[in-house]
Amino acid sequence: MATELMVNGKIMRVEAEPDMPLLWVLRDVLGMTGTKFGCGAAYCGACTVHLDGAPVRACQTPLESVGKARITTIEGLAATPLGRKLQDAWVTLDVPQCGYCQAGQLMSAAALLAETPKPGDAEIDAAMNGNLCRCATYTRIKAAIKLAAGAKA
Amino acid sequence: MNAPFAVSRRGFLVAGAVAGGGLWLGLAPDAEAAAAAPAALNHWVRIAPDNAITIVSQNPEIGQGIKTSIPMLVAEELDVDWSQVTIEQALADAKTYGRQVAGGSMATTLQYDSMRRVGAGARAMLVAAAAAGWGVDAATLTTGSGMVRHAASGRSASYGSLAEAAAKLPAPDMKTLALKNPKDFRIIGKPATGVDNRKVVTGAPLFGIDVTLPGMKIAVLHKCPVIGGKVASADLAGVKAQKGVSDAFVVAPVGDLYALAGGVAIIADSFWAANKARDALKVTWDEGAGTGQSTPGFVAEAARLAGQKGQQTIFEAGDPAGAMAGAAKRVKARYEYPFLAHSPLEPMNCTARVTGSKVEIWAPTQNPEPGRKAVAETLGVAESDITIHMMRCGGGFGRRLTNEYMVEAAWIARAAGVPVKLVWSREDDMTHGNLRPAGFHHLEAGLDDKGNVTAWTNHFVSFGNNGQFSRAAGLDATQFPARFVPNFRAEASLLPLVTPTNFMRAPANNAFGFVMQGFIDELAHASGMDPVAFRLQLLGPSRLVGEVGKRDSYDAGRARGVLQTAAKMAGWGRKLPARSGLGIAFHFSHLGYFANVIEVSVAASGDVKVHKVWVAGDVGRQIVNPSGAINQVVGSVIDALGGTMGLAITLKNGVIEQSNFGDYPLPRMTDAPPVEVSFVLSDNDPTGMGEPAYPAVPPALANAIFAATGVRLRTMPIDTALLKA
């Protein structure tokens, strides 16, 4: 079935089953591998993307539910000043270990800062607790969010 | 200063011209490789005429930061700016590179000296080329930022402009090269951000699972839920009729469970289609011998074996029975810990393309060469016909030391006749990984009236078959406090096991730390001594215990150093509120000495909150990349807290009962306490960082909980129901 999607500001036509999760549409149909597969079951957040700016787990988002929503993936994060600030903070503070979870972490963090420009610890915890980092880079993730927000770590 | 562990400094620098006029320089592991080197394509350093400087990273990158830290060593002695270099991942090619393994925390240990010499060798050749060109003495030249300078004449030249001339010179003898004085380091010891970080944060393709080949299909391999079982019959037609599915076939087992376990392969356009088609798969299994395995059964059998004499002796000294009988005080305890799953966040995957007799593989693996061998044996192809691209791994922790996904991908790609990316689901990995072995320790110690441990016995019930320990299930003879207690006996008995096990971050030590340092804490309290003072007395004076140059020689002084540093950092001995406590532990493994103090409070409900962790580590005189090193230590600490608090893999009728992160709850942001790290710089060669910070964490936590509540927890994962007020 052909569907039109708006991905990172571009209209893309995809041939895929309506129940295929957006994660696999992105990765296996569109070849956009930045969005990661970690659990396929809403536990890890590695697959986090934005639909109209709100963070969703792409592994739990059937293609048919996307409709006209604007999809933003990690490949499109640098399009906004906020996204670039987060990416720079991640590099400056050397957040990643293996790096596999970080696309999802960044997308969750970007959604948080868009809503709450200067989050406190509790707000960061609440927004980020759905994102697993097996390498446990949590303290640096928190510090990088604060750095990007212009707040004191 | 003695050398507790001797690294052999063999190897030959080899050099030549890069097509187009550049210089390459490499390090051949032996004379044969040195002779063959000019034909080899892979080198450690390349300098192109346009001054592009490339350093090749030989080891698999799994998040330990080796792709950054080892090239830093080369860049330092080459005397270039870190910003000038590009890092390239090597192919798997042991003939050119020697050891290419992410395991055992050995890369820094083995390469700290040799990689500096590679950089120094290239620099010496460039300087010699400049000296010859300018007709001056090489000793009058200086280098910096990729330039050679002659102060007297004001002349200077970029490395790139000298590369062609340098390539005509012989490679210097690696042993005669002068290395920098560490006080002149400009790269080593300065925090560097990971070389792939920009790619990570922009979502560029980087990991094994991101590999895409033209015409590639996605495969899943559906395995028998009972580990070791195989397909009896399968309705393949029903699967092939599913949308998006192009092929399905039975894969028969070949070799052991670390090779091709077998199952039903489903080939489709997407992982989604392949994975979903499993629902339509009607398959009957020949479950095999694995069905007899269950966790309660193991526990009961371990208790039975504990009542008997050990099946084998691991280590014995003095007269443990006599000393125990004569002890002023005797303490007995049983410690237990579960199976664990490594669970790196990137699920197992591998991409393979088979063309005639040639096999090309893209694998996120920690250990490619055994994979090459297994693929060659299983498929019946020559090892030299297999090319392995080592892809960045989305976490390792030991999971990717085995290569069964590599064998599976190659086999399936050949059978399917198309390039294939095999992807395991999370459930596949949790139910068919290689486990950290569970274990049971039955300890007794004798104390004199001054708090000296006069006798120590341990009957370790572990896993193994035919008298051989399962992988990573063995007890090393010199595990502390062996050699520190005069009358000592460690013995072992084995429970048979079908399920494959394997090394997990700080293998064996990740559990032994909990057992030994927990029991030592009990002995301190039984003696009425402060836990730090008791440990210092047990360690005795600073000295090397064991043979100089051996991997298991134990430097009591370094252990004392980290113990005292951690205690000081945490303000050991300070008063805390009710149901709060400090716990301490130390451990030596992987050539690193670590101690930590953990502060907890325990709620009336039994919930444990970790407020802070203070870590002191001694991994030698130089931290190569402080940013990466601290990341490793903090990660190890939180990993270890997770492994102590809530994680366990259990078996029922041969089936693993956990399936995803819902019932295997890894630590999250709210579980991560602040961790303060301090490195004790001792005059020893630098050693690895990915593992040794782990083992002292679980016991420090249990000891802190004891300090807070008076309840001694001897089983991991800890049961907080026992801690209710």
Ligand code: FES
């Ligand atoms: S892959 Fe979607 S939440 Fe884990």
Ligand code: FES
């Ligand atoms: S950096 Fe490895 S999972 Fe987060």
